[in-house]
Amino acid sequence: MDCITRLDIVLDKEVYSAGDDIHAYVAIDNNDNVKVRGIRAVLRGRAHAEWKIMRSGERRTVKDDQVLLDEKLLVWGKDRHEEGCFPILPIGYHRFPMVFSLPADPPLPYSFESKSGTIRYFIRVVVDIPYASSPHCTKYFSVIGPPIDCMEEKYQTPMVGEDKRNDWSWCCLRGSIGLQILLERTAYMCGEVIGVKVQIDNQIDQESWVTFQHVEYFINKGVLGVAKTVSYVVLEHQTPRVLPRSRRRFDTSLEKTFKLPVVPPTLIGFCRLIQIYYVLTVSLEILKATKSRLSIDFPFTVATVPPRHTLKPAPTLSYVYCSSHVEGGMYVSPEFQLGQVYDGSTAEHDHILLYRPVYVCISDRKEEPFEVVNDVFQALNYNRVCTLLSTAAVSRPDI
Structure with a gap:
């Protein structure tokens, strides 16, 4: 309506966690007295998955929604079903406070945006004017998903992997090459250096090197039995070559080069449309070999609660x-x-x-x-680093 020159929602902050209270207010500036039935607000969280498929030569769109949060609040005036005279909103600038509470249990999945699926949280305010179109305003905000603590015992247990291959020339054993990996813990937070220790025993006459391919990232979306998977390499690091007939060790925690970039945390079991998990792959490339790779996979978790050490200050x-x-x-x-x-x-x-x-x-x-x-x-301009690549995937149950 023309007499309302400004309608806005102002939040006390832009990022929230499960169990937080959202303190906000509705700002309205009108240049004339307005008869208003009421000002209503709704807090909603919704997961949405949608993409196109081919069925019997036809291109169809499949989609599904999951309601995560739906709370309503009367900010000012009367509710939609209340009878009686409508109040008058006088001319001038007005601020109407409102408070919503995010549930702590079950934990809400975090905000997420992709072409095939989204998880969004927003507050929508409607100024209900009975004799004209009702203006409305929508404000989106980010939710930090379920807490995943790096200090949990199941993540603190180191994982060890080993692989070995013999090199044959006809019936003669020319030598062997071995790969041993120690992953200090299985959960890391974005911005942390991933601690991986590698020992390579190269007893053949060929050079070799080790390649870390960090994170196969999958999104599982289920609707009407259709599955979609997208995969990217999130982080890749290549060590120097290992000379023939030599043994060498590598420790990423000392080199400070294997840092986890900012990626969505692990999301398993909190949203039926979207599932996200990560895999750490350590592989050894062998030159001039028929089977040119030794590879070991480790489960990997992207956490939301940082590690704490008694002798070190808390990370920022x-x-x-x-x-x-x-x-x-x-x-x-x-x-x-x-x-x-x-x-x-x-x-x-x-x-x-x-x-x-x-x-x-x-x-x-x-x-x-x-x-x-x-x-x-x-928008911020992120410079893509050539050593950082990426991975993702999507699934759904069959038409």
Whole structure:
């Protein structure tokens, strides 16, 4: 309506965890007295999965939704079904406070954005005007998902893997090559250096090296029996070559080169449409060999609660946009992009993001947290590093 010149929702912060209270207020500026039935607010969380498939030569769209949260609140005035005279909203600027509570149990899955599936949380406010169209406003925010603590006993147990291969020339044994790996713990937080110790025993006349392929990242989405899987390599690190007839050890915790980038945490069992898990693969490439690789896989968990040490200060946490090379950071919905039509005078990438989910990580001086300018998320430019690649996947139950 023309007499309402401003309608906005202002939150006390942009990131919340399970069990938090959301303190917000509705800001309304009107230049005339308005008869209003009431001002209503709703807090909603929804998971959505959608993509196209081919069936009998036809292209169909399959989709499914899961309601995670649905709470309603009367901010001011009367509810929709109440009778009587409607109150008058006088001219001027008004602020109406409201409070929502996020449930602590069961834990809510974290906010997530991809082309095939989303998990979104938002507050929508409607100003119910009985004799005209009712203006409304929607505010999205990020939820940090279920707590995954790196210090849990099941994650603190080191894992050991070993693989060995003999090299034959006809009936003669030329030598052998062995690979031994020690993973210090199975849960790490974004921004941490992954501790992997590797020993290579190269007793053949060929050079070899070890390659870490970090994270096969899968998203399982189930609707109408259709499955979709997307996979990316999140982080890859290559060590120097190992000379023939030699033994060498590598320790990533000393080299500080194998750092986990900002990715969505592990998500298993909290959302029926989207499941995310990670796998750490350590492989040994062998030159001029028929079977050119020794490979060992380890289960890997991306946590949301950092490790604590008695002799070290607590790490500083920050909230950062997901890396642009992984699922969850590659796609931004058009409804959250605000920009101009390109006319040759404006840079093509000059646009503003109205919303983008953020994830918790151990802060680094070289990393910048997300910025909020006039309640609008400003896009950050992430430089893709050539050694960082990415992985993801999606599944559903058969039409």
